[in-house]
Amino acid sequence: MSPTVRSKREPTPQQRRNRKLGLICTAVxxxxxxAAYASVPLYRMFCQVTGFDGTVGRAEAAPVAVSNQAVTVRFDANTRELPFTFTAEQTSQEVRLGETKIAFFRVVNNSDKPVTARATFNVVPEQAGGYFKKLQCFCFNDQTIGAGQSVDMPVLYFVDPKFAEDFETRGKREITLSYTFFPATDAPAATPQS
Structure with a gap:
């Protein structure tokens, strides 16, 4: 009997295992x-849907019912690495749960050239993030402010009446909405005037 001769094209069992392992490693x-590229948008979407980490949700319409219970909403404005003066036009507002309110923020570009920036936001206490809803906001959109320009920016919002029913937020009477302006990631950073 003659030994079986394998064709050069037919892989050995070891080669098949190696190819399978290589394909699995490539797929992983x-x-x-x-997953790394999708993690930031997925995390942002998760936070906006759940209110996790004080992230404010977006709403298409205000609730129909307005409660007699009220909370005080305080406003905070900050900048990072920008030649801006950024302030809230009001320090606080009394708002009934379900009532639509508007708050104004003012940003002034103190440099001699236009600057593009983006505002991010959060809510404290974090548990209130799921109940604080924005109808209109300047956040998460690039804003280009001209040299020396002053701009008033509105935020139209409400606090969902369910805020009073949640065991984590029941009894809390104060919410702080905080905005921070950062340089837009795709725009060149501006240097402050001396």
Whole structure:
């Protein structure tokens, strides 16, 4: 009997296992890279839907019912690495749960050239994030402020009446809405005037 001769094209069992392992490793690597790119938008979406970490949700319409219970909403404005003066036009507002309110913020570009920036926000206490809803906001959109320009920016919001029913927020009577302006990531950073 003559020994069986394998064709050069037919892989050995060891080669098949190695190819299978290589394909699995490649698929895992591609999946991890995809997850890394998707993690930021997915985390942002998760926070906006759940109010996690004090993230404010967006709403299409205000609630129909307005409660007699009220909370005080305080406003905070900050900048990071920008030649801006950024302030809240009001320090606080009394708002009944379900009532639509408008608050104004003013930003002044103190430099001699236009600056593009973006505002991010959060709410304290964090548990209130799921109940604080924005109908209109200047946040998460790039804002280009001209040299020396002053701009008033509105925020139209309400606090969901369910705020009073949640065991984590029941009895809390104060919410702080905080905005921070950062340089837009795709715009060149401006230097403050001396």
């Amino acid at each position: 690597f591609c999946g991890m890279v995809g």
